[in-house]
Amino acid sequence: MTLNLKNYTAETMLLKLYDKDNSPENLQQVVDLLNDAGVIICPTDTMYAICCHALKERAVERICRLKGIDPKKSNLSIICYDISTVSRYAKVDNNIFRLMKRNLPGPFTFILDGSAKLPKIFRSRREVGVRMPSNPVIQEIARLLDAPLMTTTLPFDPDEDSGYVTEPELIDEKWGTRVDLVIDGGTGGIEGSTVVDCTDGDVRIVRQGLGNLLE
Numbered sequence: 751m752t753l754n755l756k757n758y759t760a761e762t763m764l765l766k767l768y769d770k771d772n773s774p775e776n777l778q779q780v781v782d783l784l785n786d787a788g789v790i791i792c793p794t795d796t797m798y799a800i801c802c803h804a805l806k807e808r809a810v811e812r813i814c815r816l817k818g819i820d821p822k823k824s825n826l827s828i829i830c831y832d833i834s835t836v837s838r839y840a841k842v843d844n845n846i847f848r849l850m851k852r853n854l855p856g857p858f859t860f861i862l863d864g865s866a867k868l869p870k871i872f873r874s875r876r877e878v879g880v881r882m883p884s885n886p887v888i889q890e891i892a893r894l895l896d897a898p899l900m901t902t903t904l905p906f907d908p909d910e911d912s913g914y915v916t917e918p919e920l921i922d923e924k925w926g927t928r929v930d931l932v933i934d935g936g937t938g939g940i941e942g943s944t945v946v947d948c949t950d951g952d953v954r955i956v957r958q959g960l961g962n963l964l965e
Contacts (some may be wrong), residue, residue, distance in 0.1 A: 764922045766934045766946065769886040781894045783930055789813055791925055792891065793935030794829075794883040796857045796943050796960050798902040801888075804828045804839075804900040807869040814871075816928055817902055821871050825902050828868075828898040829888060836880050839898055846857030846948045855884040857960035861947040867882055876894065877949055887935040903942060912940050912943055 765776060771894055783790065787809040789802045800816060802809035814821055827851060830836045840862035842850070866877035872878055879903060883889065892899055904915045904925070913920040918934035926932055944961035947954045955963060 757935065763930075764918065764926070764934055767887045768935075772887075772890070777890060777894055780891055780931065780933070784809075784891075784895055787812075788930040789816070790931040791889050791904070791921055791929055792933045792934060793885050793938050794881070794901070794903075795885045796854070796883070796939055796941060797906070798873050798915060798918075798938040799901045799903045800925075801829065801899045801901045803895065804872075804898040805869060807871050810869065810871050810900045813902060815901060817905060819902065822874045825861060825875055825877050825879050826872050827881055827901050828893055828897050829881045829883060829901045831889065831892040831896075832882070835898065836862075836882070839867050840878055840880055841865060846953075849946075849948070849953065849963075850880075850882075852964045853938070854882040854962065855889065857883070857943045858941045858963065859945045861945065861949055861956070865947055879945070881943065887933065904951045906940060916940060 757927055776845045784803045787803065789800060789809055789812055791798055792801050799812050802813055804810065823876045828839060833847065833854065833856040836842060842862060859879045859881050861877050861879055864872055869879060873911060914924050918932060922932040942959040944955060944959040945957040946963060947956050953965065
C-alpha cells in the first residue's frame with residue numbers, strides 16, 4: 751500500500767492520518783523518517799507542532815534553527831508515549847508521578863529536571879519540558895518510534911490568518927519546503943498547553959493554557 755499523500759512535491763509530503771485504522775505502512779514510513787533524523791509537522795491535542803526524534807541531535811538542531819530557538823536560553827520539550835518512558839529522560843519523584851498520572855495524557859507541559867540520557871543539546875539547560883498529548887495520531891507515532899519526540903509548536907502570529915497554524919494544507923503551504931513531512935490530522939487549535947514547573951520541589955503553573963490541572 752502506498753502513502754495517502756496530497757499535494758506531493760519533491761520537497762515535501764502531506765500525509766493524511768486518522769485517529770484510528772491507519773495503514774501500518776504509512777505509520778512505518780513516518781517512523782522511518784524520524785529514525786533517519788527527519789523533521790515533521792504533526793497534530794497534538796493543542797496546536798500543530800514541529801517534531802523530530804529527540805535523540806537525533808542533528809534533527810533537534812535543525813528544528814531550533816527553523817524556529818529560532820537558542821537551546822542555551824530556552825527549555826526544549828519532548829513528547830513521551832507513557833509515564834514510564836518519561837522516567838527515562840527526566841527525574842520524577844513519587845508526588846510528581848502521581849500528579850502526572852492524574853493529568854496525562856492531556857494538554858500539559860511539565861517542566862522537570864532532565865536526565866543524562868537526553869542529548870547534549872538538551873543539557874545546555876537543566877530542565878526539560880515533558881508532554882503526553884491525548885491526540886491519537888501523535889500517540890501512535892510515539893509508541894511505534896519507542897523514543898521521545900522533540901517538539902515545539904508552530905509559531906503563531908495573531909496578525910496572520912490562523913489557518914497557517916490550524917489547517918494542514920495551509921501549514922504545508924507555509925512550512926512544507928522546510929520540513930520533510932506534514933501530517934494532516936484535521937483542524938488544529940490555537941491555544942497552547944498549560945505549563946507546570948515541578949523543578950523546585952513544588953508545583954507552579956507558569957502558563958495557563960488549554961489544560962486545567964488536577965492537583
